[in-house]
Amino acid sequence: MTRLFCLGLGYTAEALARRVRPLGWHIAGTARTPEGVARIKALGHDAILFDGKVPAPEVADAIAAATQLLISAGPDDEGDPTLRHHGRDIADAPDLLWIGYLSTIGVYGDSGGEWVDETTMPKPGSERTRRRLKAEDDWLAFGRTFGKTVQVFRLGGIYGAGRSAVDDLRDGTARRIIKPGQVFNRIHVEDIAGALEAAIDTAPATRIFNVTDDEPAPPQDVIAHAAELLGVAPPPEQDFETAELSPMARSFYGENKRVSNDRVKRELGYAFRYPDYRTALAALHRNGWR
Numbered sequence: 001m002t003r004l005f006c007l008g009l010g011y012t013a014e015a016l017a018r019r020v021r022p023l024g025w026h027i028a029g030t031a032r033t034p035e036g037v038a039r040i041k042a043l044g045h046d047a048i049l050f051d052g053k054v055p056a057p058e059v060a061d062a063i064a065a066a067t068q069l070l071i072s073a074g075p076d077d078e079g080d081p082t083l084r085h086h087g088r089d090i091a092d093a094p095d096l097l098w099i100g101y102l103s104t105i106g107v108y109g110d111s112g113g114e115w116v117d118e119t120t121m122p123k124p125g126s127e128r129t130r131r132r133l134k135a136e137d138d139w140l141a142f143g144r145t146f147g148k149t150v151q152v153f154r155l156g157g158i159y160g161a162g163r164s165a166v167d168d169l170r171d172g173t174a175r176r177i178i179k180p181g182q183v184f185n186r187i188h189v190e191d192i193a194g195a196l197e198a199a200i201d202t203a204p205a206t207r208i209f210n211v212t213d214d215e216p217a218p219p220q221d222v223i224a225h226a227a228e229l230l231g232v233a234p235p236p237e238q239d240f241e242t243a244e245l246s247p248m249a250r251s252f253y254g255e256n257k258r259v260s261n262d263r264v265k266r267e268l269g270y271a272f273r274y275p276d277y278r279t280a281l282a283a284l285h286r287n288g289w290r
Contacts, residue, residue: 001026003095005066007050007059007082008073009040012102012158015193016070017045028062030073052081060089067095068200072102075135083138091146098200099143099150102192105185105210107133107154111257113181118154118208118263126251140206149204153196156212156259159280160189165226166284169235174227176220177253179240184219184252185212185259188274198268209264215276216258222277229285 002025006013009029017027021044028046031037040047048058052073063069063086071082078084090096108116109123124130136152143150159165168174195211220237227234240253264270274280 002068003028003066004068004070005029005062007069007071009045009047010036010072011160011163012155012189012192013070013072014043015160015189016196017043019190019193019197028066030056030059032073052076052085055085059086063089063093063096065095066093068098068100069093069096070100070102070196071139075131077131079131080135080138083135083142087142090142090148096148098204099139099148100196100199101136101139101150101152103132103136103152103154104129105154105156105212105257105259106255107136108255108257108259110255113183113256113258115258115260117260118210125255128248136208143206150206151199152208153192153199154208154210154212154259155192156185156187156210158189158192159186161284161287163189164281164284165222165277166230166281169223169226169230169232174223174235175243176223176235176237177240177243177245178220178237179253182218182240182253182256183216183258185216185257186222186277186280187212188280191272191274194273195264195268195270198264198270202268207263207267209268210259210261211264212259212261213274213276213280214261214272217277222281225278226281229281 004025004027006029021027029040030048030050031040032051037047037049050056050059106129107122107124108120109125122133124133139150192211224234
């Protein structure tokens with residue numbers, strides 16, 4: 001039996017679980033809180049409490065039984081908690097065929113709007129993305145040391161049902177921040193799940209993959225298109241320089257790049273279901289997110 005163990009079974013990992021559970025896969029995952037554990041159990045999966053602060057015997061047991069391991073929990077200021085507390089368990093796991101680590105395209109930093117791909121040297125511009133790059137490096141080094149297949153997936157801005165421009169308009173939080181020339185890559189959560197399944201099904205090789213859409217686009221265009229679909233007026237434009245933004249939100253605008261997803265298509269043979277925001281928002285609208 002294929003046994004998937006997710007260190008951090010949240011929004012993204014659950015999309016993969018939904019995709020592969022009908023194939024007969026056994027799904028287990030961790031959460032940081034008792035409420036998170038209850039949520040995972042309600043979905044029909046095995047759930048373990050793991051806050052990353054101390055080792056958990058149940059995590060060690062789940063790793064020993066796993067055939068695939070997905071790490072979506074982020075690093076802390078001491079590094080990756082899964083490697084720190086359970087690296088030896090992963091190295092000794094007898095049936096483990098694949099390790100996937102979910103990272104971010106933020107590790108590339110700013111390219112001045114130019115295209116980047118997996119051969120581009122990362123230059124993270126914040127402590128958050130420096131930690132991510134360090135975690136990537138640690139996982140790849142772990143794979144080389146212990147002969148494990150490790151694949152890193154650098155994700156664009158994640159959206160999908162319940163987390164989209166359509167939802168932001170519905171709840172009144174949508175904003176049209178204008179910074180001339182600024183673009184972002186996005187990725188629908190179902191396409192992350194599809195790319196992960198394709199990677200698991202492909203002949204194993206340690207690799208880094210960008211999982212993003214085809215069309216990096218200005219954020220205000222996405223909001224305007226969602227408003228058009230809903231038949232509502234878009235929120236007023238706000239100049240980036242004077243807009244009230246959190247430090248983290250402002251830091252995102254400090255990085256402008258276009259990220260290529262060609263390797264996922266070429267090497268994994270994956271065809272994106274939602275290659276651009278227009279396709280995705282239209283589907284979300286059709287499916288009742290009004």
